[in-house]
Amino acid sequence: MGEAPAFFVDNLQNGFSNGFGLKSKGFETFTDVGDKTFVIGGANSDSTSSVGIQIYDKSTGKWVIPTVLGTKPKTCKGHSAILLNEDRIMISIRGSTPDDCIWFLEVDTEYVKEQKKDFGTEVVAWSKGVTGEAEKPVVISGPSGVGKGTLINMLMKEFPSMFGFSVSHTTRAPRGMEKNGVHYHFTERNVMENDIKHGKFLEFASVHGNLYGTSIEAVEAVADSGKRCILDIDVQGARSVRASYLDAVFIFICPPSMRELEERLRARGTETEDQILKRLRNAEAEIEQGESSGIFDYILYNDNLEECYENLMELLGLGGSAPIKQKPLSKINKKMVINCETKEVGNEAKNLIILDVSSLKGGAPGRTRGLNIHAIDLFSDGLNGIRELR
Numbered sequence: 001m002g003e004a005p006a007f008f009v010d011n012l013q014n015g016f017s018n019g020f021g022l023k024s025k026g027f028e029t030f031t032d033v034g035d036k037t038f039v040i041g042g043a044n045s046d047s048t049s050s051v052g053i054q055i056y057d058k059s060t061g062k063w064v065i066p067t068v069l070g071t072k073p074k075t076c077k078g079h080s081a082i083l084l085n086e087d088r089i090m091i092s093i094r095g096s097t098p099d100d101c102i103w104f105l106e107v108d109t110e111y112v113k114e115q116k117k118d119f120g121t122e123v124v125a126w127s128k129g130v131t132g133e134a135e136k137p138v139v140i141s142g143p144s145g146v147g148k149g150t151l152i153n154m155l156m157k158e159f160p161s162m163f164g165f166s167v168s169h170t171t172r173a174p175r176g177m178e179k180n181g182v183h184y185h186f187t188e189r190n191v192m193e194n195d196i197k198h199g200k201f202l203e204f205a206s207v208h209g210n211l212y213g214t215s216i217e218a219v220e221a222v223a224d225s226g227k228r229c230i231l232d233i234d235v236q237g238a239r240s241v242r243a244s245y246l247d248a249v250f251i252f253i254c255p256p257s258m259r260e261l262e263e264r265l266r267a268r269g270t271e272t273e274d275q276i277l278k279r280l281r282n283a284e285a286e287i288e289q290g291e292s293s294g295i296f297d298y299i300l301y302n303d304n305l306e307e308c309y310e311n312l313m314e315l316l317g318l319g320g321s322a323p324i325k326q327k328p329l330s331k332i333n334k335k336m337v338i339n340c341e342t343k344e345v346g347n348e349a350k351n352l353i354i355l356d357v358s359s360l361k362g363g364a365p366g367r368t369r370g371l372n373i374h375a376i377d378l379f380s381d382g383l384n385g386i387r388e389l390r
């Protein structure tokens, strides 16, 4: 490999003593970050239990149960933990599939620092590691009736394996053809407000009198499918995402004129007259903000649909020119080796997994992308084979 492995991650689990008088309950790891020790894992060996977290503050001698954001991993056979970059703990889960075995618990990233201020408590955030070089999410905004849904549908139809739609939550009623869980998660306002309070949403906004929001889980689900996430959200939502730690491309779709926008809205026939008027009133402010707020990287005019679609593809690197490059958010120069005791039927092979974390991108809220995992099979006849896990 040319570079010495930095750690044998699994070794960390063995012989680690807790050192500050906590009775070990089993399946726990202890990671020091500054004055704090993060105790990850718990007593429960039940395969459905998720990983618990406690923090021991050495400066005060007190235990703290933090607010935990993001979807947690499930554990059954234990895990190993190692601190990366002084701000996140990498966890390798024993006995999981290769696409579910590496997780990050962010303890002091910019995102976590920001959330600590908002919650006024200790906060940690989970982010699953996903392999491959998935491109950054695409945020598409624009006034009602401009053609966002039409353009997104065209993109998803032409490139079904490349793009995945972030399914938002909304308190508005479904339209005739809309399916729950596909177009939106249709939700009661009190349920959604409660979830917002508990940090489950990346962003939310009140639009045309209803509540809309993107859950962290919606964005994670697309990343897990290995696809590039598309978010159809309003300008307020785009502003919140811009201010968040989700690294995305922001595109605003403009109508050729207000008159044309009105015609499209009326021709669509999905809103009452009152709703149409409300949407048109809001459209003027949205267009003004879209064009001048500095939130958006690109503005596209949807006059001729085919031309606008061509331009959108071009922006997304699908029109022959080079794709938009993304820079790694953090540079961690490490390769690690994990011992895997997986046994394949009729095969004596023992796996060594080489984990390259030198080009990680993203993180909470959402997934940590850019993990490169290579598996080496050590056969009993002494021959070594290497293969890449995707």
Ligand SMILES: Nc1nc2c(ncn2[C@@H]2O[C@H](COP(=O)(O)OP(=O)(O)O)[C@@H](O)[C@H]2O)c(=O)[nH]1
Binding pocket: 141, 142, 143, 144, 145, 149, 168, 169, 172, 203, 204, 205, 207, 208, 212, 213, 214, 232, 233, 234, 235, 236, 237, 238
């Ligand atoms: N902030 C935010 N806006 C959303 C979200 N989902 C949809 N929207 C926006 O809400 C507005 C109304 O959407 P919708 O009721 O589907 O009407 P349409 O835009 O006329 O198709 C649009 O501007 C959407 O982009 C979300 O999760 N968050």
Ligand SMILES: Nc1ncnc2c1ncn2[C@@H]1O[C@H](COP(=O)(O)OP(=O)(O)O)[C@@H](O)[C@H]1O
Binding pocket: 142, 143, 144, 145, 146, 147, 148, 149, 150, 151, 264, 265, 267, 268, 302, 303, 304, 305, 306
């Ligand atoms: N460039 C265009 N020219 C004419 N009609 C369009 C164009 N783009 C979209 N439409 C139509 O306008 C209506 C509104 O489009 P839609 O995609 O639902 O907008 P949005 O999702 O932005 O609210 C739809 O009936 C759609 O077929």
